[in-house]
Amino acid sequence: MPDTIRVSVNGTPITVPAGAMVSAAVAVAGANGFRKSVTGQPRGPLCGMGICFECRVTINGRPHCRSCQIPCEAGMEVRTDA
Amino acid sequence: MPDPVFDVVVVGAGPAGLSAAKRAAESGARVALLDDNPKPGGQIWRSDPGHWKPLLGNLEPMCGVRVVTSPEPGRLTLEKFDGELEIGYGKLILATGARERFLPFPGWTLPNVMGAGGLQALVKSGLPISGKSVIVAGSGPLLLAVAKYMREHGARVEMVAEQASDSALVKFAFGLLGFPGKLLQTALFGSSLLGIRHRTSCWPVAAEGSGKLESVTFQRAGKTWKERCDYLACGFGLIPNVEIPLMLGCRLSPAGVWVDDHQQTSVPGVYCAGEVTGIGGLDLSLVEGEIAGYSAAGKPQAASALSSVRKRHRRFAERLESAFALRDELKSLPQDDTLICRCEDVSYGRVRQCSGWRDAKLHTRCGMGPCQGRVCGGAVEFLLGWKSESVRPPVFPARIGSLSGPKYPQP
Numbered sequence: 396m397p398d399t400i401r402v403s404v405n406g407t408p409i410t411v412p413a414g415a416m417v418s419a420a421v422a423v424a425g426a427n428g429f430r431k432s433v434t435g436q437p438r439g440p441l442c443g444m445g446i447c448f449e450c451r452v453t454i455n456g457r458p459h460c461r462s463c464q465i466p467c468e469a470g471m472e473v474r475t476d477a
Numbered sequence: 478m479p480d481p482v483f484d485v486v487v488v489g490a491g492p493a494g495l496s497a498a499k500r501a502a503e504s505g506a507r508v509a510l511l512d513d514n515p516k517p518g519g520q521i522w523r524s525d526p527g528h529w530k531p532l533l534g535n536l537e538p539m540c541g542v543r544v545v546t547s548p549e550p551g552r553l554t555l556e557k558f559d560g561e562l563e564i565g566y567g568k569l570i571l572a573t574g575a576r577e578r579f580l581p582f583p584g585w586t587l588p589n590v591m592g593a594g595g596l597q598a599l600v601k602s603g604l605p606i607s608g609k610s611v612i613v614a615g616s617g618p619l620l621l622a623v624a625k626y627m628r629e630h631g632a633r634v635e636m637v638a639e640q641a642s643d644s645a646l647v648k649f650a651f652g653l654l655g656f657p658g659k660l661l662q663t664a665l666f667g668s669s670l671l672g673i674r675h676r677t678s679c680w681p682v683a684a685e686g687s688g689k690l691e692s693v694t695f696q697r698a699g700k701t702w703k704e705r706c707d708y709l710a711c712g713f714g715l716i717p718n719v720e721i722p723l724m725l726g727c728r729l730s731p732a733g734v735w736v737d738d739h740q741q742t743s744v745p746g747v748y749c750a751g752e753v754t755g756i757g758g759l760d761l762s763l764v765e766g767e768i769a770g771y772s773a774a775g776k777p778q779a780a781s782a783l784s785s786v787r788k789r790h791r792r793f794a795e796r797l798e799s800a801f802a803l804r805d806e807l808k809s810l811p812q813d814d815t816l817i818c819r820c821e822d823v824s825y826g827r828v829r830q831c832s833g834w835r836d837a838k839l840h841t842r843c844g845m846g847p848c849q850g851r852v853c854g855g856a857v858e859f860l861l862g863w864k865s866e867s868v869r870p871p872v873f874p875a876r877i878g879s880l881s882g883p884k885y886p887q888p
């Protein structure tokens with residue numbers, strides 16, 4: 396298994412350690428928020444364990460994925476709407 | 478109804494679920510162990526295979542799957558990232574653990590304000606924390622564990638702010654004399670925290686920043702002051718994840734899901750073990766899991782033999798609860814314009830005018846978003862005394878495909 400994995404976050408290539416969750420990749424990408432709330436506020440992860448839905452992003456075109464519970468895979472395309 | 482595929486299905490692969498699965502499998506049952514995270518271990522042993530591997534033995538856990546509903550007794554519908562499946566069970570053990578209690582204060586919705594366990598989980602998930610400034614706040618022994626972990630991973634931990642008073646903590650520490658293992662653990666934490674500012678009777682009253690967290694205002698002994706930091710890791714204790722048991726009709730106790738001496742719930746054939754029956758820590762979770770595993774696999778005597786161990790660990794849980802009881806002043810943290818429901822952006826001012834949960838859901842949509850009240854529920858319970866005990870399937874927002882037909886895995 397390689398030591399690092401490359402994914403793309405909003406089109407930008409990001410390298411993370413193997414085993415990292417998508418949430419870590421989005422945080423490393425430096426996005427200020429993972430999503431926008433229903434009134435347009437930026438939001439990021441709160442619970443880190445799949446409860447709060449604040450870290451949800453679109454992965455390979457599939458919306459509403461909880462990024463804190465999904466491991467990065469090589470070539471994954473991640474999109475935030477924040 | 479299909480024949481049960483597994484004798485015992487265990488939901489949750491934290492310490493309680495792992496020890497339940499181990500004891501049930503040892504007793505000859507065909508066991509399936511499920512978890513919604515990509516790996517076993519629960520939150521406490523996340524990225525710590527040295528702890529969970531020995532308990533797992535030869536069992537192949539089903540990870541990354543989430544319980545959506547139970548179309549009929551003996552069946553569960555599950556969802557995973559790229560599909561769905563169903564599973565049959567003879568006996569069911571729910572070891573769904575706990576989550577943090579979050580209390581809303583102005584600015585708590587800013588990115589980089591997280592749970593205490595929340596930030597730890599994110600760092601374990603690969604977030605680089607080295608060189609970042611972190612403040613750990615809220616209440617409970619978890620705060621010290623998180624501060625220690627952050628420091629070991631290169632963070633500058635500026636302060637630990639615990640809302641409980643010094644006298645409550647001293648009383649708690651002396652009470653630990655009856656629990657040598659725990660005392661040692663606490664002493665180790667204490668010494669490794671030397672050099673980190675630890676403030677009791679202290680809590681955050683506001684978080685500030687433009688677009689993300691920049692500073693936090695704290696209060697202690699009537700004084701307020703501002704601290705700059707990159708992350709605020711803030712949780713006010715733990716609350717049990719009772720949603721799946723509630724969906725199945727299990728009765729609650731004041732602490733969590735009600736269970737009998739054999740960890741069986743009010744629904745025959747459905748057992749609960751660990752934090753879901755009431756917050757009690759690792760040792761209690763392990764022994765409750767063992768009891769549930771033996772009971773579900775038809776070994777009541779082996780289960781009964783462990784009841785004195787469970788009793789001892791429950792006493793520790795009671796001490797924990799009284800030492801870290803939340804003070805009433807925290808009820809004045811949210812202002813009228815502070816959001817209480819982060820999914821639907823509902824302010825505290827709107828929610829507190831309602832007569833109860835049902836009214837709040839109908840008229841403000843508080844608790845009606847994707848998290849289904851899992852975050853605001855713990856706050857509303859503390860702030861307004863409302864407890865939500867109605868859970869309807871699906872227990873989490875699910876894809877249509879997950880509800881559309883049976884797919885059985887082969888054992």
